[in-house]
Amino acid sequence: MAGVHDEMWEKLNLDLTAHEGLLQVLGKFYGDIYLSQENRLKGMEYMDFVLSEVHGLRIKELQDAKAEGKKIIGTFCVYVPEELVLAANCVQIGLCAGAEVGMESAERLVPRNTCDLIKSFVGFKLSRLCPYLESSDLVVGETTCDGKKKAYEAFATYAPMYVMEIPQTKSEAAKALWRSEVRRFKARLEELTGKAITAEDLARGIDIVNGKRKALQRLSALRAADPAPISGRDSLLINQISFYDDPIRFTTQINALCDELEVRVAAGEGVAPKGTKRVLLSGCPMAVPNWKLPFVVESSGAVIVGEESCIGERNTRDLVPDATGTVDDILDVIADRYMKIDCACFTPNAERPGNILELANRLNADGVIQYTLLFCQPYANEAMRMEPILKDKGIPSLALETGYSMEDIGQLKTRVEAFVETLE
């Protein structure tokens, strides 16, 4: 594969040697964790292909889009309204943040006690290994946590940063702040493209993103079946890919995959025997290729049936309602949809406990694993809050705090196996 895209990667100023090494490791990792699975869906062939070309053909598409005058908007968070980005005829992509890359150099820019997701995106930049970042005309950060918001200040020296303020409560005044931030973002996009965003543009953007979310909701709903018709790893991968694939093509593929799933569910077939212990993963996002914990869980006799996470339900739960009227009217409807997200950045994050319980119930989960990235204070706190709530409802839970290193994988496996053992 290397060689074909070398010229493009060189133009993007990637470190070609290190990048070749990264792709090899990623390929090996993917082979071990994904391709080794039995009884996979035919629809996953598309995902395998997309993943194999994650730094290749998709990046080529971005360069082609740029050549046509489209702008590339890089993001790190489900709070960036893709509806606006699509309305502006731009391409939105999630940036590299899931691999243990350049961590040492990252620690020259952000404190040691920073979560690996943040260190990773800083490390990818300093190591020149993320072609998505290097393709971005604008990188949109947000104030969802101390670690990120302060890291962006340093990151702004290296990337064309733009930061959106996410409020910390859901009061009316906080919502007004967010509505104004959505307007400011629209203006920034218009400045970037030199073209005004119309109500029709917004309607098109809403339609595309809602379509993607509906397809992912359909996938989520099908996972309620026992036997589980798709592995947690594959579902996570699909949600991960939703952040950087072309949204229309992706939606078509996911709907086709859901058709296949429906047949499988009707036939009572699955990826694990009926009665396999069912686990809901809850907490911090898992960016590509952060597949460590899903792999540990699914090689410990359990199957993952849901991701209560930004790369998962938190991104897909809410659609933007049908909106008509002026651009301002529609912007408000979009803004309000994002204010429903139950991110731990809010205090209180009142909706989240109910959402977790509803999801665990709907997906017939036998237990919940609360996953926290080491040094992520918002989710670490909420994991402590959730424990008695889950216990009260008779749902066993296990709280795990870990980073991207593979050093603790044995220890994680021991704890997860013991947990799965207790599930009834």
Next chain:
Amino acid sequence: MAGVHDEMWEKLNLDLTAHEGLLQVLGKFYGDIYLSQENRLKGMEYMDFVLSEVHGLRIKELQDAKAEGKKIIGTFCVYVPEELVLAANCVQIGLCAGAEVGMESAERLVPRNTCDLIKSFVGFKLSRLCPYLESSDLVVGETTCDGKKKAYEAFATYAPMYVMEIPQTKSEAAKALWRSEVRRFKARLEELTGKAITAEDLARGIDIVNGKRKALQRLSALRAADPAPISGRDSLLINQISFYDDPIRFTTQINALCDELEVRVAAGEGVAPKGTKRVLLSGCPMAVPNWKLPFVVESSGAVIVGEESCIGERNTRDLVPDATGTVDDILDVIADRYMKIDCACFTPNAERPGNILELANRLNADGVIQYTLLFCQPYANEAMRMEPILKDKGIPSLALETGYSMEDIGQLKTRVEAFVETLE
């Protein structure tokens, strides 16, 4: 001393035995760090007295105020507008957060990777050792960091919490959010006291708090002298006491102490020989009795000439301008004063580098020690940002990350001594 206040402490539901132990440790610690100093100001006798009665007479005063119908407002942050609290005829006090108390029980409520200041206030509550907290009718938190805002959610089970949303930028929309938060706080105080706050009430509150700030500004200005007329420990103590003493009495005392300082400065006298290396402490707040680092610095051949901290300059730099007009007009003027605070919770925190340089210059500091509480991501990030800025201006700096434990005191001393050695 114990015995006299036992009945009061028992009424406040303190753990009497543990509390007696705490006071003994505090007394010993104070003796070692404070009373051992030579050439102290006569004005410090008042501070010694206040500190010796920190859980005694001052708590008695709070009970007397409560008996008169006054409400006690506990706080953790310089963002809580004391002007409003005084306007409501309430008493504002800073809550216990500076000692290694109840840390293990705190870790059942907040994550291990939480800074000691937060663990301390949680620990004080769970150990029933803070008579200020137990006297509080309302505890006002704020969203200045992930650790605090999420800890308050758990803390609300144990204390009458009220949380103010501090925005994360200084945009116009963010300022509007803060102005609305100030109004909401006023309404909450009115609800608590059953009495409306008038423009005259606000004017009185502004007058008292400005008076306190002016006295502390006067103290800060006098520290520019060489030889340093007052130790950093004593100045820190004064700033610490400013958070819980009666503001009018305190202001009178500080002005008297400043009179004494002026005489000393005019006579060329000080607490250390002229030419002693001068250090500016910068970063996280040091709550009573967090005197570890000041003690280390001042027993390493240097004198501390300023605290660029919330318990220091960040609290006293800005006055509320004269305000006339309606209650709403005055509330806006108060709100806008607080939005000037250069807290690391803002992104970017644009004013802080200039403020640090101005302070280092004005106080003739030879070097800056950047103090970060372990796991405080906002200040840890800013310490990394400040380093090249200080270097660029030829100001040596040392970044230290530590908690409340005394375990690393030898290591800190080695690093500080080496740093002081390099100062010119």
